[in-house]
Amino acid sequence: xxxxxxxxxxxxxxxxxxxxxxxxxxxxxxxxxxxxxxxxxxxxxxxxxxxxxxxxxxxxxxxxxxxxxxxxxxxxxxxxxxxxxxxxxxxxxxxxxxxxxxxxxxxxxxxxxxxxxxxxxxxxxxxxxxxxxxxxxxxxxxxxxxxxxxxxxxxxxxxxxxxxxxxxxxxxxxxxxxxxxxxxxxxxxxxxxxxxxxxxxxxxxxxxxxxxxxxxxxxxxxxxxxxxxxxxxxxxxxxxxxxxxxxxxxxxxxxxxxxxxxxxxxxxxxxxxxxxxxxxxxxxxxxxxxxxxxxxxxxxxxxxxxxxxxxxxxxxxxxxxxxxxxxxxxxxxxxxxxxxxxxxxxxxxxxxxxxxxxxxxxxxxxxxxxxxxxxxxxxxxxxxxxxxxxxxxxxxxxxxxxxxxxxxxxxxxxxxxxxxxx
Numbered sequence: 015x016x017x018x019x020x021x022x023x024x025x026x027x028x029x030x031x032x033x034x035x036x037x038x039x040x041x042x043x044x045x046x047x048x049x050x051x052x053x054x055x056x057x058x059x060x061x062x063x064x065x066x067x068x069x070x071x072x073x074x075x076x077x078x079x080x081x082x083x084x085x086x087x088x089x090x091x092x093x094x095x096x097x098x099x100x101x102x103x104x105x106x107x108x109x110x111x112x113x114x115x116x117x118x119x120x121x122x123x124x125x126x127x128x129x130x131x132x133x134x135x136x137x138x139x140x141x142x143x144x145x146x147x148x149x150x151x152x153x154x155x156x157x158x159x160x161x162x163x164x165x166x167x168x169x170x171x172x173x174x175x176x177x178x179x180x181x182x183x184x185x186x187x188x189x190x191x192x193x194x195x196x197x198x199x200x201x202x203x204x205x206x207x208x209x210x211x212x213x214x215x216x217x218x219x220x221x222x223x224x225x226x227x228x229x230x231x232x233x234x235x236x237x238x239x240x241x242x243x244x245x246x247x248x249x250x251x252x253x254x255x256x257x258x259x260x261x262x263x264x265x266x267x268x269x270x271x272x273x274x275x276x277x278x279x280x281x282x283x284x285x286x287x288x289x290x291x292x293x294x295x296x297x298x299x300x301x302x303x304x305x306x307x308x309x310x311x312x313x314x315x316x317x318x319x320x321x322x323x324x325x326x327x328x329x330x331x332x333x334x335x336x337x338x339x340x341x342x343x344x345x346x347x348x349x350x351x352x353x354x355x356x357x358x359x360x361x362x363x364x365x366x367x368x369x370x371x372x373x374x375x376x377x378x379x380x381x382x383x384x385x386x387x388x389x390x391x392x393x394x395x396x397x398x399x400x401x402x403x404x405x406x407x408x409x410x411x412x413x414x415x416x417x418x419x420x421x422x423x424x425x426x427x428x429x430x431x432x433x434x435x436x
Contacts (some may be wrong), residue, residue, distance in 0.1 A: 019348045026335055026352040032324045033332075033358035035317070041365060042216070043209035043266075053212045055265045056175040065170045067096040068149035068231065070127075072139045073157040074103055078112045080158050080425045088155065091122060093166035098124045101143035103134045135418040137240035144231075144239050153228040154248075158423040159185075160273040160431060161226070169228050172265050179233050179260040180252075182211060183226035186271040186377065187232035188430040190385070195283060196276040197388050198396045199365060203417040204373045208266055215264040219303070219315045221294075222252030222262070226272040233260065241300075245416060247294020250300070253315070257302050270377035275427035284403045285419040291326070291407035292416065294319055299411075326404040329397020332356055341350055363393055379430075 069088055073081055081100075098112040107349055110128060122142050125142035144152065151173065155161060165183065172181045184207035190200040207223065214220040227248065237254055240247040255262055276284040297303075303315035332355045339352035370389055374381035393394040410416070 018194045018342070019344055021282050022335065022339060022344060023348055023351050024344075025331075026176070026339075026355060029328055029332055029335060029355035030358060031356045032321070032328050033362065035321060036325050036328075037358055037362050039210045039213045039321075040205050040362065041209065042213035045094055047267070053208075053264070053266050055267050055270065056171050058417075063093050063095045063167075063170065065095065065151050065173060066149040067093065067149035067151050067153055067166055067169075067228070068258070069096060069098045069153045069155060070101055070140050070143045070147065070161075071098060071155050071157060072101040072136050072143070072313075073113060074106055074134070074139075074420055076109050076112070076138075076157045076423060077425060078115075079423060079428075080423050081109075081112055082116060083428060084155060084157060084159050085124065086162075087159075087161045087163075089120060090163065091161070091166045092164050093170065095149075096123070096166060097149065099127050099143045099146050101127045101129065101139040103139060104128050104130045105134065109117075131242075135242070135245070137244060138242045139427065141239040141242055144234065147231055149231060151228050152227050152231045152234055155272065156225045156274060156423075158274050158425065158427065159225055160274065160427065165226070165270050168265070168270055170268070172263050173228070173230075175409075176263050177261065178263040180222070180227065180229040180255055181217075182220070182222055182262065182264045183228070184208070184266045184271045185223060185226050186273055187427070188273045188377065188379075189275050189426040190373075190379065192276065192278075192426055194388055194392050195280060195396055195399065197370075197385060198392055199276040199283065200231070201370055201373060201389065204376075205366075205369060207271070211264045212266070214318060217314050217318075218261050219256045219306075219311065219318050220252050220264065221246075221249035221297075221318060222255075229255075241321045241385070243416065244293055244296050245289050245418065246297060250297045251349050253297055253303055253319075256315075257305060259310040271377075273427055273431065275423065275425070277421050278424050278426065280399065282421055284399055286325075286421045287400060287403035288406045288410065289419050291323060291404050292410055294322060295407060295411045323404050326397070326400035328355070328359070329394065330401045332359055333394075363390060422423065 071084060085098060102110045102113050113126045117126045125146055127146050129139040129142040131138045168180050172178060187200040188201045190197045239252045244250040277286050298319040306312050306315060335352050339349045367386055370381055
């Protein structure tokens with residue numbers, strides 16, 4: 015019983031550490047009133063478009079409506095010095111045809127890059143497109159991205175005022191009423207781009223987000239573009255740039271977020287999260303983070319790359335440890351210790367309720383009482399999905415299965431654009 019009690023206590027303390035770290039990252043942006051200003055975009059009012067942007071839009075099996083909306087928003091930017099490269103695969107003739115029709119309408123600003131690699135994935139398409147980019151800065155937008163009108167002007171301000179090598183903007187899923195998991199997925203993105211990425215940037219080791227990310231073209235060419243074999247090419251690039259000590263700036267402003275949609279089914283969500291988890295495992299195994307000179311830096315990198323997997327498993331490990339303590343007839347002190355991770359978890363959920371309110375205020379969505387109830391009630395089920403995805407990713411990693419399970423885009427987010435959702 016003594017050995018079992020000791021193991022249970024150690025397990026509970028490990029869960030507590032994971033829960034507290036999650037709480038730390040989620041609340042970083044709200045630590046003090048000035049934090050919002052420090053995480054925002056800098057001002058640049060000289061009116062000059064000094065940088066030229068080349069914007070890559072990787073597309074695969076996309077609808078014409080989704081693609082036209084994305085390309086139209088990019089071409090309609092207030093910043094005038096830009097060109098768009100639509101990146102497609104040769105084995106996707108319908109999307110290729112759509113891309114060529116769109117490009118033919120504005121051939122001076124839009125080009126089509128066709129990737130002929132036998133094995134298809136997003137980084138391979140983007141590396142092919144990179145050869146067609148001639149701007150000072152290369153930006154990436156997903157096929158369903160709806161960019162804010164003044165985004166590129168603010169991105170230029172960030173580059174010019176900070177001397178950054180890369181700038182990470184924000185992405186926000188918006189179709190929060192489409193399903194029970196969509197609400198949590200939207201809030202998860204809100205916390206990630208509003209708070210977590212800023213905390214990672216402060217620590218000097220940042221896994222970049224998948225789109226609305228901008229890198230100086232010369233630097234991107236110098237480091238060899240994206241890792242063609244990695245399913246989380248955004249994370250991998252961020253890790254490489256962080257390890258090489260390049261300056262990455264993260265900026266958030268609610269009116270400048272790029273709007274997107276959640277996966278359209280539970281199955282699609284699990285597949286998406288499996289791909290992300292598997293990609294993080296690839297980056298961890300690649301081991302470039304181990305070259306960081308200081309032990310503290312390596313610990314930060316290790317925690318950054320493993321924390322999301324540990325956090326996903328915490329959702330099922332916390333209730334399991336509590337049940338074990340209650341029904342295992344352990345000493346009172348041991349049982350009380352096992353409840354500590356639950357307290358941190360409940361505190362996180364309580365703060366998420368507050369963050370949901372801010373999400374609604376920032377993006378002009380009217381959050382209803384039933385939305386708050388859905389958020390709280392769906393917590394165990396959503397964490398279970400994340401745990402399933404993490405386990406599935408580990409299984410695929412062990413089997414060497416790195417096939418690209420692409421998320422389909424239905425355009426659900428397009429109905430959430432404009433005025434307040436009623």
